[in-house]
Amino acid sequence: MPILQLKRTFICQLPHGVDLLDELTAIVKREDIRMGRLSAIGATINATVAFYDQNTQTYNPLEFPGGMEILSLTGNISVRDGSPFVHAHIVLGDKEGKAFGGHLMKGTTVYALEVFIEEYEGDWLERKQDPLTGLYLWSGGKF
Ligand code: ZN
Numbered sequence: 141m142p143i144l145q146l147k148r149t150f151i152c153q154l155p156h157g158v159d160l161l162d163e164l165t166a167i168v169k170r171e172d173i174r175m176g177r178l179s180a181i182g183a184t185i186n187a188t189v190a191f192y193d194q195n196t197q198t199y200n201p202l203e204f205p206g207g208m209e210i211l212s213l214t215g216n217i218s219v220r221d222g223s224p225f226v227h228a229h230i231v232l233g234d235k236e237g238k239a240f241g242g243h244l245m246k247g248t249t250v251y252a253l254e255v256f257i258e259e260y261e262g263d264w265l266e267r268k269q270d271p272l273t274g275l276y277l278w279s280g281g282k283f
Contacts, residue, residue, distance in 0.1 A: 142281055144175060144260035154253040160184070160213075161226065161246050167257065168217050168224040175264040176217035178228065182210045182253035187232055189242030197274030202242055207251060209233040213244070217257075220267040220276055 150171070154163050164178065187208055190199035215228025230248070231241040267276040 142175075142263035142265065144262040146258055147261040148259045150255075150257040150259070152255055152257075154182075154250045154255065156250060156252065157185070158250050159246060160248040160250050160253065161228070161244050163250070164215075164226045164228070164255070164257075165224075168226055171259070173217050173224050173257065173259045174219050175260045175262065176258050177260075178213070178215050178217065178226070178255060178257045180210065180213040180253050180255035182213075182255075183251035184208045184210060184232065185249040185251045186247075187230070187249075188245040188247030189230055189232075189240075190245050191242050192275070194273075199243060199245070201245060201247075202240070203247075204232055204240060208240075210253065211239060213253075213255075215244070217259075218265045218267055218278060225267060 187204040188201055190201050192199055211233045212231040217224055217226055228244040230244045231239050233239050265278040265281050268279040270277040
């Protein structure tokens with residue numbers, strides 16, 4: 141089990157109109173963050189999330205057109221195919237306060253976003269496809 145220490149913390153806002161997942165990925169690649177976590181709040185212009193169907197082992201996209209609150213965005217950063225990779229889940233709220241969410245996909249446009257990104261140093265974890273679940277899970281880090 142890797143032991144990690146906090147190395148750097150970034151706090152930033154993302155620009156209006158950018159793709160949320162693409163922009164987070166660009167930041168972690170630019171800063172070469174190989175192990176980390178992120179959390180954010182804000183709002184979307186439109187959103188695309190996915191539900192992982194365990195029977196078919198496929199991600200089924202869900203679209204949320206129109207403005208939504210980002211009640212919570214949380215995720216981690218590790219390595220996949222040799223590069224920093226963001227895995228994030230998002231909870232969205234509508235005008236009535238109803239919440240929806242899922243696995244963050246490309247196709248989510250930022251209205252405004254305030255994000256903390258924590259980088260850890262130590263042994264980083266790499267994602268490999270897991271034959272049982274079909275998911276790209278950490279190949280180490282098990283108890
Ligand atoms: Zn996920």
